[in-house]
Amino acid sequence: MTSLPEKVGVIGGGRMGGGIAQLFATAGARVTCVESSPQAVEDARARIADSLRRAVRRGKSDADPADVLDRLDLVTGVSELSFDTDLVVEAVPEIPGLKVEILTSVENVVSPDTVLATNTSSLSVGELSAALERPARFLGMHFFNPVPASKLVEVVTTPVTTDAIRDRALGYVSALGKKDIVVRDSPGFATSRLGVLLGLEAIRMLEEGVADATAIDTAMELGYGHPMGPLRSTDLVGLDVRLAIAEYLHRTLGDRFAPPQLLRGKVGAGHLGRKTGRGFHTWPQ
Template sequence: MSQLPESIGVIGGGRMGAGIAHAFLINGCRVTVAEAAQDAVAAAQQRVTEAVRKTAERGALKESSEACLQRLSVVDAIEQLSDAELVIEAVPEVFELKVSALRRAEQVLSAGAALATNTSSLSVNALAATLRRPEQFLGLHFFNPVPASSLVEVVAGERSEDSLISAAQEWIAELGKRAIVVRDAPGFASSRLGVAIALEAMRMVEEGVASAEDIDTAMELGYKHPMGPLRTTDVVGLDVRLGIAEYLASTLGERFAPPQILRDKVARGELGRKSGQGFFRW
């Protein structure tokens, strides 16, 4: 099995980016997180630091948290990722924003470095089409929260090299997670299925079929889901789910049209766990 890349770059130090940084950091990699501005650097540093210390408290860290965190750097410019062997983009799900981040990274990376997007729904092929080296680009869709999730979708673009896809599967295994390989298609496998279930659950709440709690309980106890679709939506973020649903509706049809209850909650700022209120109170 191939070794993990020694030097990892992560673009974006929010919840997902910090989780991805944590995954590589606790497995011995040197990790640099690039944030958009200096005022976001401290917050990103704190997120990763807290995740590493929680891992240490659980007795799951092979070294001291201090030794692990010595391999972490948080910077305020993508251009400072130039020595990374693998860079993973984890900025918000806005196509233009991702293109800008990926292009800036590609300009400074060595020819042999790999570039990945953590997108949960956007087209890997469309992103690849904006790059100079699409053969070195793929999707690595980590799940939220990254430390607790054992799944990563490896999304193969039309021009992604086979050797890169194989290496990515081995990297994921080295992280102690399970990789599935999917070809680039709207929503891949996980988002497409997860959003379909969540949207139907929202419609059921809207129609008064059952409460959000009882709908989630049905899926947790009846189908052994570890978390129901509505609580999962709260964790992911209702605004994120709305954006994905709108994209899937535009590419796959009206069956993914967001229900009005989702639009209304987002408009009121009820975004889920991060705002304190979604389908549940947090």
């Protein structure tokens, strides 16, 4: 059944969490976005407001930014979530212990009927659910960056996720105007597993001097019709994020996901991609 949740909670107001909050608020939901501090709240509000204004300027949205922001509450604690929230999406960094801490805290605040979701791009959804009192209402909802413009949401189910919860999540995705794919819980799911493997090979090619970064990206964009080359995509995601995912996949799936030294070196030097202005490409700040 296609239906937009009336009340949505988003844990984390960074690039991904803020994008998810913006997406649901733009669609008409009442959104509570939880950040870690008053300063983080102000930063998230400014980032979302800027994103909304840019979407209007570029003709990507006709929503009034002020109206969208009126539907968005930014707070500093999960205790401020409404008991009758329909959906909570956790979008904090890819640290299993942090995610478990957040999810168990949320579970103590919201209704037993609330759908709980993690936006993890690679961590085991089943392992995260093991700490929950009601793992049957938990699943992965993997959004993509930039969230408002991306077309896909990867819905990840565990062996205990109920069909009713899966169907509610699929209805939410459809109500947002996005396309869903359903995958079973497995390291990297479908998208990260394929995307990271391509990105790592592109980094190895750069490391070996096969071609420069622009040539490698252009090969995939014009030769294979990819909207963005693998090195530019890595810059957009964040080299630190891609390294963390690669290390996890290396541990769980084997040596084909071993991170190249070039990637480790750039992360060590603080060249993390677009967010720092320099990665495999140079980005204007």
